[in-house]
Amino acid sequence: MAETTKAAAPAHTENSNKKWAIGFLTVVLAIYAINKFYIPTAPAQVKTFFNAWFSLTSMGEIMIYILMALGLNIVVGYAGLLDLGYVAFWALGGYVAGWLMSGQFDQWQINFFGNPPAGLPNGIHLNFLLVLVLGGVFTAIWGVIIGAPTLRLKSDYLALVTLGFGEIIPQIMVNGEDIGGFNLTNGTKGINPVDNIKLFGHEFGPFQLADKFLIYASLAGLMIFFSLRLRDGRLGRAWLAIREDELAASMMGVPLMRTKLASYAVGATAGGVGGVAFATLIGGVYAERFNFQVSIIILSMVVLGGMGNVWGVLVGATLLAWVNNTGLVQFGNIINSATGKNIDFPSFNFLIFGVLLILMMLYRREGFLPEARVRLIMHEEEFSDVAVVTDDIEVEGVHHHEHN
Amino acid sequence: MIKSIKIGALAIAGAIALAACGGGSSSSALVVGTDLPLQGASADASTATNNAIALYLEQVGGKAGKYTVTIKQYDDSTAAKGAWDDAQCAKNAQDHVANAAEVAVMGTYNSGCAKIEVPVLNQDPNGPMLMVSHANTNPGLTVSWDPGEPEKYYPGGTRNYARVVPNDIWQGTADGQFVFQEMKKTKCAVLNDNQTYGQGIAKAFADEFAKQGGTVVVNEAWDAKQTSYTALFQKIKAAGADCVFFGGIYDNNGGTLMKDSVAVLGDNKAFFKMAPDGFSGYPDLQGMPQAEGLYLSFAGKSLDGMVKGGGAAGKFVTDYKTKYGVDPASSYSIYGASAMQVILKAIAASDGTRKGVTAALLGGTSPVCLTDAESITGVGFCIDPKTGDVDKKSVTIQTMTGGKETDLKVWDVQ
Numbered sequence: 001m002a003e004t005t006k007a008a009a010p011a012h013t014e015n016s017n018k019k020w021a022i023g024f025l026t027v028v029l030a031i032y033a034i035n036k037f038y039i040p041t042a043p044a045q046v047k048t049f050f051n052a053w054f055s056l057t058s059m060g061e062i063m064i065y066i067l068m069a070l071g072l073n074i075v076v077g078y079a080g081l082l083d084l085g086y087v088a089f090w091a092l093g094g095y096v097a098g099w100l101m102s103g104q105f106d107q108w109q110i111n112f113f114g115n116p117p118a119g120l121p122n123g124i125h126l127n128f129l130l131v132l133v134l135g136g137v138f139t140a141i142w143g144v145i146i147g148a149p150t151l152r153l154k155s156d157y158l159a160l161v162t163l164g165f166g167e168i169i170p171q172i173m174v175n176g177e178d179i180g181g182f183n184l185t186n187g188t189k190g191i192n193p194v195d196n197i198k199l200f201g202h203e204f205g206p207f208q209l210a211d212k213f214l215i216y217a218s219l220a221g222l223m224i225f226f227s228l229r230l231r232d233g234r235l236g237r238a239w240l241a242i243r244e245d246e247l248a249a250s251m252m253g254v255p256l257m258r259t260k261l262a263s264y265a266v267g268a269t270a271g272g273v274g275g276v277a278f279a280t281l282i283g284g285v286y287a288e289r290f291n292f293q294v295s296i297i298i299l300s301m302v303v304l305g306g307m308g309n310v311w312g313v314l315v316g317a318t319l320l321a322w323v324n325n326t327g328l329v330q331f332g333n334i335i336n337s338a339t340g341k342n343i344d345f346p347s348f349n350f351l352i353f354g355v356l357l358i359l360m361m362l363y364r365r366e367g368f369l370p371e372a373r374v375r376l377i378m379h380e381e382e383f384s385d386v387a388v389v390t391d392d393i394e395v396e397g398v399h400h401h402e403h404n
Numbered sequence: 405m406i407k408s409i410k411i412g413a414l415a416i417a418g419a420i421a422l423a424a425c426g427g428g429s430s431s432s433a434l435v436v437g438t439d440l441p442l443q444g445a446s447a448d449a450s451t452a453t454n455n456a457i458a459l460y461l462e463q464v465g466g467k468a469g470k471y472t473v474t475i476k477q478y479d480d481s482t483a484a485k486g487a488w489d490d491a492q493c494a495k496n497a498q499d500h501v502a503n504a505a506e507v508a509v510m511g512t513y514n515s516g517c518a519k520i521e522v523p524v525l526n527q528d529p530n531g532p533m534l535m536v537s538h539a540n541t542n543p544g545l546t547v548s549w550d551p552g553e554p555e556k557y558y559p560g561g562t563r564n565y566a567r568v569v570p571n572d573i574w575q576g577t578a579d580g581q582f583v584f585q586e587m588k589k590t591k592c593a594v595l596n597d598n599q600t601y602g603q604g605i606a607k608a609f610a611d612e613f614a615k616q617g618g619t620v621v622v623n624e625a626w627d628a629k630q631t632s633y634t635a636l637f638q639k640i641k642a643a644g645a646d647c648v649f650f651g652g653i654y655d656n657n658g659g660t661l662m663k664d665s666v667a668v669l670g671d672n673k674a675f676f677k678m679a680p681d682g683f684s685g686y687p688d689l690q691g692m693p694q695a696e697g698l699y700l701s702f703a704g705k706s707l708d709g710m711v712k713g714g715g716a717a718g719k720f721v722t723d724y725k726t727k728y729g730v731d732p733a734s735s736y737s738i739y740g741a742s743a744m745q746v747i748l749k750a751i752a753a754s755d756g757t758r759k760g761v762t763a764a765l766l767g768g769t770s771p772v773c774l775t776d777a778e779s780i781t782g783v784g785f786c787i788d789p790k791t792g793d794v795d796k797k798s799v800t801i802q803t804m805t806g807g808k809e810t811d812l813k814v815w816d817v818q
Contacts, residue, residue: 044504051502057495106551117559120552175598186550189600190490190516193523193556206498206524282494284520289490324482325491344443349483 013372017228020311024224028217031059035210053330056209057281062321063216064277069301069317070223070310071270076299077308077371078236079263080243081151082159085166086298088146089139089268091173091290093275096135098191098285100126104183115198128197132219132276139272140265147264151257154246163292170290185287192284206283216277223270227310230266239263240373243308297324300353304360306367308374315368324349433472434756436747437500438740439493439511439521439535442479444486446513452733453538453740457510459727460720460741460780461748469752476506480517493517497524500533507754507761508534508747510740515542515600522557522565532564534762536746538739541703542600543571546791549604554791563766566792568704568742568785570799570817572601575680575703576608578799578815579649582701584616589647589676593622593640595661597652597682605680606651613649621645628656637668646676653682654689663694672697672804685734690807700802700809707735709800709811710782717782741780746772746787766792 035056039047068090075083098104101114103123114125126134150161177187185191197204197212204212230236238259241249250256279285297320305316332345360367366378438457440450454477466472478496482489493512497520500509509525512518518540525533537545544553545565558564583589592613596606603625610620621643626633640648648665650658658679669675671694678699684706689695710717717738724732732738746765749772754760765772766789773786785796797817802809 047502051499055495055499057491057498061491103552103556117556118561120556122552177598187598187600187603188516189550192519193559206494206527207501207529209498278491282490282520283523284490284494286490286516288485288487288516291485293485325495328483329479 058325060216063220065321066220066317068274071267073313075267078239083162085162087295088166088169089271090275092139093135093272094279094285097276097279101195115195135272135276136269139268143265143268151260173287190286306370308371312369435506437509439478441481441488443481448733452737456737456741457744468748488514488517493520497521501528513539515540526560531758533758536743537567538743541572543573570797572604573608574797576605577612580609580612592647593645597656598625602652633664648677650679654686666694698804702800713782715782
């Protein structure tokens with residue numbers, strides 16, 4: 001059975017990847033074109049409708065969530081390492097933007113193709129693209145630093161330690177206002193405003209939202225590309241091997257530590273780039289944002305969408321981010337105005353969310369769009385009992401062998 | 405497939421039709437947005453503020469000069485955070501600008517949120533767009549405070565932000581003057597909770613207390629996650645302090661702080677302790693025997709003081725109770741109506757454009773003022789056209805007596 005899937009998979013997946021990629025590109029370009037060329041001259045009702053249901057800020061936010069969910073997907077979905085502290089990388093990336101694109105360090109005056117606000121040259125103002133790269137590199141380094149000691153742990157223990165780091169890093173940001181007299185993070189006040197993006201002589205401020213959306217969508221697109229290419233490459237296959245069976249993978253010559261660290265670093269990079277992008281989206285960095293719930297929401301995007309499958313994660317991230325920032329409020333408004341009630345729908349967020357998760361776990365554990373492999377594993381019981389029994393025997397056999 | 409497309413198209417058409425119901429505006433019909441955290445811990449206060457504003461607008465017939473004004477409510481919190489959310493604030497700012505009929509914003513409740521929204525409203529191509537807050541007390545929004553403040557919030561170069569409550573400098577300053585002059589204390593320990601509000605108010609208190617001639621013997625942050633503050637108060641005792649100032653909010657482990665301070669230093673009659681409005685309005689604290697005799701302060705007037713003062717404020721609070729069946733949750737709701745008064749006054753004096761409304765309040769030479777009789781808080785004031793700060797710096801001093809916050813006096817900053 002395994003052989004048949006193997007033979008059928010490549011041609012099939014490549015085809016479906018192409019379809020999905022074209023779909024993603026079409027949707028992004030459509031959103032851009034509608035907002036750039038149609039909305040400015042559209043009738044007021046249409047404007048109101050789009051602003052309420054598909055506002056560009058939330059679209060940009062969704063793209064950033066896609067980027068980050070795909071980053072976490074590499075750690076959780078590809079390499080099978082449960083990470084409950086992903087928000088730490090978002091925070092680190094965000095603060096890189098805060099440090100390098102604002103007046104935070106006002107004792108210095110550095111401007112490298114940056115965009116300091118008129119009349120306020122103090123602080124460090126680097127170019128957005130450079131900050132993206134630096135943010136990615138910085139978080140990758142931190143990914144390795146955090147990963148090196150923790151990745152020796154397994155399953156639950158690893159999850160606990162990542163949870164710890166996810167709590168520690170934001171706490172450092174909250175308390176980093178006075179580190180030996182040096183104001184690193186500006187504490188709970190956060191760093192704002194972060195400079196407007198300026199690329200090739202064009203400034204993208206708070207009202208060039210369509211262009212900004214395109215920038216964030218390109219970042220998400222790049223991450224999709226990297227995710228797909230990495231998965232098929234040597235490293236990606238090593239990750240999958242570790243996910244399926246760590247022991248077997250190491251027996252086959254996969255260097256466990258290095259491969260796991262690579263997944264952590266790549267995942268962290270995406271978090272860092274996402275952090276930089278998010279800081280420019282809202283024009284500031286605030287320590288309060290980086291709480292445990294964010295880690296969980298991003299993890300849910302990966303799990304709901306379909307662990308390990310790039311397109312599943314894309315759908316999961318889009319859906320959850322949209323429901324969170326727009327959907328719930330708008331559907332609530334419609335229901336309220338139709339029934340004349342005044343129910344605060346967003347406050348039921350977690351209830352709806354929890355029920356959804358339970359239903360998913362009961363009826364569709366593998367997510368909306370599962371990876372082919374995961375689907376096979378999750379639905380093992382659907383195959384004949386005989387097959388399962390032989391499987392068990394086989395597994396036992398392996399264990400036996402090991403002990404000998 | 406075709407069927408599902410048809411259904412989808414119908415759904416979208418239906419949604420457009422629904423969304424369209426709210427539209428339609430002529431040039432004399434203007435919208436003022438309110439921008440408040442409607443979910444989480446501040447939800448009650450925010451709802452009361454929206455109610456108070458709606459009531460006030462109803463009382464003036466929805467008019468500002470020749471313009472008809474309606475309210476549009478925005479929520480700057482998310483259920484997930486249970487408090488104001490940075491991304492939501494950024495989105496709201498863009499939505500204010502995108503809503504063509506909207507000319508000004510009443511809000512926000514949290515200074516952090518205002519710091520995101522003000523620069524965006526400031527860069528509005530048809531603006532700058534005016535924001536008047538009823539509750540932001542962080543000084544940096546209007547006056548020189550942290551590096552780059554307040555200029556960094558006004559990238560367009562002109563001001564578009566005002567507020568009707570005195571900022572933390574004035575509350576801390578009033579407390580410093582009161583403690584030194586009235587309570588005759590000379591050695592104060594100043595604590596802060598390491599957050600924006602707490603640090604600001606503690607700094608203002610310490611500066612003014614020292615300026616008056618007092619000595620700040622301990623100036624430290626308390627860690628909200630600590631389980632005991634005994635060591636901290638031992639240190640304060642050893643330093644020979646005769647007063648303690650808690651610059652911060654009660655949520656940051658204020659209960660433990662209060663209990664430990666009494667255990668080490670003695671009750672509030674024996675040892676003078678004072679806290680700013682970050683400790684006001686907490687039933688937990690009010691019910692705590694250790695809080696008896698604690699001095700509190702409050703920027704502006706308390707709800708109690710407004711009602712007792714009678715006049716416009718007393719009548720408004722009574723009207724509120726008649727209409728909604730409950731008392732307004734806090735005096736911030738009345739200040740919300742007060743901020744609305746300022747906005748309406750600016751609209752009436754303007755040409756009905758965003759730019760015009762902002763210019764009517766800020767950047768000119770003659771300030772917009774409300775008389776004692778006009779002002780819904782019962783106290784007249786002017787908005788400084790240069791900074792947007794209020795000129796009436798009244799701070800209410802209270803004591804905790806019998807489990808209730810009781811007004812002692814109103815301290816006007818000298």
